[in-house]
Amino acid sequence: MPYRFAPPLSRRALLRAGGAAIAATALGGTGLAAPTAGALKAGLAAPRPVSADGDLVEVELVAKQRMQRILAEPAAPSPLITYADHFPGPVIRMRKGQRLRATLVNELDEHTSIHWHGIRLPNLEDGVPYLTQPPTGPGERHVYEFTPPDAGSFFFHPHCNTVELLGRGLAGVLIVEEPDAPKFDADLVCLVKDWQLNKDGSFGTFLTDRGASRAGTFGSVSTVNGAIEPVIEVPANGDIRARLYNIDSTRVVDLRVEGAEGWIIAVDGNPLPPRRLEEGWPMGPAMRIDVLFRAPAKAGQTLRLTNVYSAEPRPLATFRAVGPSLPNKRFKPRALPAADIPEPDLTDAPIVPMAFSATAVAQSFDGLDKAVLAGLPAADASCLSAKTFWAINQQSWPEGGHEHLPPPLLTLEKGRSYIFELANLTPHLHPIHIHGYTFKVLSSDGRKVVPHHADTVLLEPKERLRVAIRADNPGDWMFHCHIIEHQDTGMMGYIRVA
Numbered sequence: 001m002p003y004r005f006a007p008p009l010s011r012r013a014l015l016r017a018g019g020a021a022i023a024a025t026a027l028g029g030t031g032l033a034a035p036t037a038g039a040l041k042a043g044l045a046a047p048r049p050v051s052a053d054g055d056l057v058e059v060e061l062v063a064k065q066r067m068q069r070i071l072a073e074p075a076a077p078s079p080l081i082t083y084a085d086h087f088p089g090p091v092i093r094m095r096k097g098q099r100l101r102a103t104l105v106n107e108l109d110e111h112t113s114i115h116w117h118g119i120r121l122p123n124l125e126d127g128v129p130y131l132t133q134p135p136t137g138p139g140e141r142h143v144y145e146f147t148p149p150d151a152g153s154f155f156f157h158p159h160c161n162t163v164e165l166l167g168r169g170l171a172g173v174l175i176v177e178e179p180d181a182p183k184f185d186a187d188l189v190c191l192v193k194d195w196q197l198n199k200d201g202s203f204g205t206f207l208t209d210r211g212a213s214r215a216g217t218f219g220s221v222s223t224v225n226g227a228i229e230p231v232i233e234v235p236a237n238g239d240i241r242a243r244l245y246n247i248d249s250t251r252v253v254d255l256r257v258e259g260a261e262g263w264i265i266a267v268d269g270n271p272l273p274p275r276r277l278e279e280g281w282p283m284g285p286a287m288r289i290d291v292l293f294r295a296p297a298k299a300g301q302t303l304r305l306t307n308v309y310s311a312e313p314r315p316l317a318t319f320r321a322v323g324p325s326l327p328n329k330r331f332k333p334r335a336l337p338a339a340d341i342p343e344p345d346l347t348d349a350p351i352v353p354m355a356f357s358a359t360a361v362a363q364s365f366d367g368l369d370k371a372v373l374a375g376l377p378a379a380d381a382s383c384l385s386a387k388t389f390w391a392i393n394q395q396s397w398p399e400g401g402h403e404h405l406p407p408p409l410l411t412l413e414k415g416r417s418y419i420f421e422l423a424n425l426t427p428h429l430h431p432i433h434i435h436g437y438t439f440k441v442l443s444s445d446g447r448k449v450v451p452h453h454a455d456t457v458l459l460e461p462k463e464r465l466r467v468a469i470r471a472d473n474p475g476d477w478m479f480h481c482h483i484i485e486h487q488d489t490g491m492m493g494y495i496r497v498a
């Protein structure tokens with residue numbers, strides 16, 4: 001395992017202090033349903049999902065600082081930045097075919113925008129300041145409107161100063177339900193995220209040179225839905241669809257539901273022929289899987305959600321069976337209805353090399369003295385780090401923020417299919433994300449690849465991975481590593497489809 005889990009705070013201390021009895025009910029169709037008393041006390045006051053019956057789902061997302069307890073007392077509540085009254089929130093649940101109208105209200109003291117991660121939407125709704133829209137300034141609003149073409153488990157987040165804003169909790173969930181999905185007894189959301197918290201509840205440093213030039217800066221405390229080792233209630237003997245999200249800025253996780261047979265049924269929202277969870281599916285930042293498992297037969301019995309991407313498995317949450325046991329039925333993994341993603345024509349597709357590398361600064365960072373770093377050009381503090389550690393095809397996003405747009409990494413011909421050969425020239429992992437498209441993952445030179453669709457793919461050290469798209473969605477589309485410190489220090493660019 002390349003990375004170890006090493007929280008500066010003792011996990012046991014945290015558990016003792018406050019992680020013990022946080023409950024989130026999974027009944028009523030969502031793991032983020034109305035809070036229980038215990039949940040409120042523990043700060044896990046998840047909002048009700050936002051949804052609507054008609055053709056239009058309307059939601060207002062007010063980005064601002066809100067105090068919320070993550071650490072137990074005596075730590076103070078932490079100054080989160082969220083779109084709703086509580087992290088995690090909101091959870092927008094809509095049916096495929098419904099239109100979303102979301103109004104961002106910026107009550108921050110910096111400009112922002114909302115990027116709808118994983119959605120194949122029109123370029124103008126993609127939420128990248130300067131590239132697809134003017135930044136939404138403090139006190140301003142911006143309306144996004146689109147009809148998501150695919151069902152699945154998506155999320156949304158800002159696209160500037162992301163290292164701090166996402167680090168402080170600015171993200172929401174967007175679920176698009178299949179009209180013809182198999183029936184589950186519960187459908188819940190588990191957002192895995194670490195927080196960079198000091199012992200007193202204040203935030204620590206989100207971006208460090210040491211972290212940004214290597215695997216990233218790890219948070220000090222791990223949570224699910226903003227709670228440390230929460231207990232999530234599931235209907236006894238029920239078939240549970242758990243939408244497992246890695247929304248951390250840095251950490252790679254490989255999740256298990258210990259005590260149950262888990263089946264992966266979707267990746268980044270895209271249906272996957274059911275596959276055993278035990279076989280492993282490492283998820284970098286921004287990656288998601290939908291997992292099906294059977295809840296324990298009797299009320300009170302439990303299962304454990306763990307992260308095995310560490311020296312020893314780390315517990316993240318407990319699923320506890322509640323209520324009368326549902327009648328016995330045969331457990332069999334059911335495939336979700338196939339998505340309708342344009343099929344790339346591989347016979348005619350040019351192979352485009354995309355090389356991810358470290359810059360000289362990153363490579364020599366260990367021995368680099370402060371004077372050299374101080375001599376680097378200053379950056380627009382609101383968008384990017386001053387440092388450039390990474391590059392795509394030897395091009396680093398220039399210091400100075402999104403307003404100084406570099407030329408596109410490449411220009412694709414609209415309607416044509418392309419194979420990207422993603423070459424990781426570094427000894428680090430990089431979850432590579434494309435906006436506005438879903439990759440068809442084809443092959444790797446280093447491992448057997450399960451054919452699947454994804455908006456973010458985890459590149460292993462030194463790996464070459466081939467993915468394909470059909471370039472049918474015109475516009476300028478961001479293409480970057482989703483380890484936010486890597487993105488903010490150069491591993492970011494955009495692809496033009498014209």
Ligand code: C2O
Pocket residue numbers: 115117157159286433435478480482
């Ligand atoms: Cu979730 Cu540009 O990314």
Ligand code: CU
Pocket residue numbers: 429430431481482483486487491
């Ligand atoms: Cu990276």
